[in-house]
Amino acid sequence: MKGMGNMNNMMKQMQKMQKKMVKAQEELYEMVFEATAGGGMVKVIANGKKEITDVQISEEVVDPDDVEMLQDLILTATNDVIKQVDDKTNDTMGEFTKGMNMPGMF
Numbered sequence: 001m002k003g004m005g006n007m008n009n010m011m012k013q014m015q016k017m018q019k020k021m022v023k024a025q026e027e028l029y030e031m032v033f034e035a036t037a038g039g040g041m042v043k044v045i046a047n048g049k050k051e052i053t054d055v056q057i058s059e060e061v062v063d064p065d066d067v068e069m070l071q072d073l074i075l076t077a078t079n080d081v082i083k084q085v086d087d088k089t090n091d092t093m094g095e096f097t098k099g100m101n102m103p104g105m106f
Contacts, residue, residue, distance in 0.1 A: 021096050028092055035080035037073040044077040050085050
């Protein structure tokens with residue numbers, strides 16, 4: 001019966017860790033991330049769920065003769081903001097999987 005005590009202890013620790021993970025994930029979802037391109041001419045804002053919540057474009061960068069440049073700036077800022085969310089997610093959630101060697105986890 002000695003092993004049951006260890007098992008119960010381990011289950012309690014896992015439950016604590018799960019609660020901390022849920023709290024960390026909720027906090028991450030509420031964070032706001034911002035990226036710019038073209039010296040701030042294009043700004044993309046996202047939340048921790050990788051949802052784009054705002055795109056701001058300065059009038060000076062809108063040139064009907066060079067739509068490709070504007071598209072590139074939007075893509076650059078969008079990819080950057082998503083990378084920021086990914087990096088923060090990996091940093092935050094990686095704390096819970098350190099040393100566990102669990103493929104596919106964060």
